[in-house]
Amino acid sequence: MPFPVFPSKILTSNISSLIPLAQKLSKNGPVKRESTPRRIRGLFAGEWVFDTLGAVYVWEDVYYPYFYIPVNEFREGVLEKVEGKGEGEDGFYLARLRVGDRSTERVIVFSSTSVEAVRGLVRVEHSTIDWFAEDEKLLGPHPKDPYKRIETLPSSRRVRIEVAGVVVAESSQNVFLYETMLRPRYYLNAGDVKWEFLSESGTISYCPYKGMATYYNVKVKGREIKDAVWYYRYPTSESALVAGRLCFYNEKVDVFVDGVREESPRLFNIPFVQKGML
Known part of the structure; x- marks a missing residue:
């Protein structure tokens, strides 16, 4: 591509x-x-x-x-x-x-x-x-690690995103992205997102595995979360399934998968996540 x-x-x-x-x-x-x-x-x-x-x-x-x-x-x-x-x-x-x-x-x-x-x-x-x-x-702040890989899998498991108790997205037409040593990311169908809560942030980042990401802010009850959502319009071939789908930053929102709230990020043994690694 x-x-x-x-x-x-x-x-x-x-x-x-x-x-x-x-x-x-x-x-x-x-x-x-x-x-x-x-x-x-x-x-x-x-x-x-x-x-x-x-x-x-x-x-x-x-x-x-x-x-x-x-x-x-x-x-x-x-x-x-x-x-x-x-x-x-x-x-x-x-x-x-x-x-x-x-x-x-x-x-x-x-x-x-x-x-x-x-x-x-x-x-x-x-x-x-x-x-x-x-x-x-090559895109991103570093080359691909030869010992890491990504896997994108379609999933009908229901993913619900909440901010301050308000549902901002809910979908059973998702792609789950698994990347070595990182937590799973859930890419939701864009039609299942409540766009009235989103606004373009202007932020762009680059990932060597997925390509160029564009971001949205989320605003609920007067509280704005910067860069809470990203998407890849033209991802790399290995990540083609996530094209046009929206991914909510797990660490900034509440994520429920089949009604079960996702565990704390600390349990994934991830010391930090920086833009470009998403």
């Missing part, structure tokens, strides 16, 4: 926030790393800055991986060291990725004195460039 190409964000400030991460990884290494046979390419300012079969999955934490790229796979001249930001015994330095008059300083280069797991690799902030795996443009 084709996707529109969205311009990358160019981040050139707050590079100090990268230093603690670089220090931790250069000395202690990541949670895990793993090579991938995928062809990974990076597009910046309309030009390819790397094209490699040597990309590495690096888990900086337990939640999801990033792609790290060998430094020698970058096009000559596009990486510049940011003076005074690392090197020596630090095991890393901060760099600037530059093409023409566009640049980003959200780049870490791990040098020969870092631990072996990241030695010679480059971390480019995912949101600053356009990433491609083979010929597919």
Whole structure:
């Protein structure tokens, strides 16, 4: 399924926030790393800055991986060291990725004195460039985790959504979405939602598994819940069943499945949920 190409964000400030991460990884290494046979390419300012079969999955934490790229796979001249930001015994330095008059300083280069797991690799902030795996443009704040999957199943179980005791949606024409390590999400038939309670929020997020999501606010009895509902107009092929359906943020509303109120989110052992993981 084709996707529109969205311009990358160019981040050139707050590079100090990268230093603690670089220090931790250069000395202690990541949670895990793993090579991938995928062809990974990076597009910046309309030009390819790397094209490699040597990309590495690096888990900086337990939640999801990033792609790290060998430094020698970058096009000559596009990486510049940011003076005074690392090197020596630090095991890393901060760099600037530059093409023409566009640049980003959200780049870490791990040098020969870092631990072996990241030695010679480059971390480019995912949101600053356009990433491609083979010929597919990657969406979301990180690549897909090779050990996680999603499953979408049609379900006639009755799902009821309440806010402050008021029913805002109730449907038995649903798609249940199951994603590894995350709680189930219930995508309801749009015709079974009481639209008088909804208003567009303007928020957009990207998920590597499902695509671009658009959000609604919910307002009941004068109380407004921001970004309480999302939907995918053009989801990825693996999530095609949820197209045009509405999903209520379980953590913000009361969800009943076949008359049984859903358990507390804490029981799903999920430390946090951020937009882009929904």
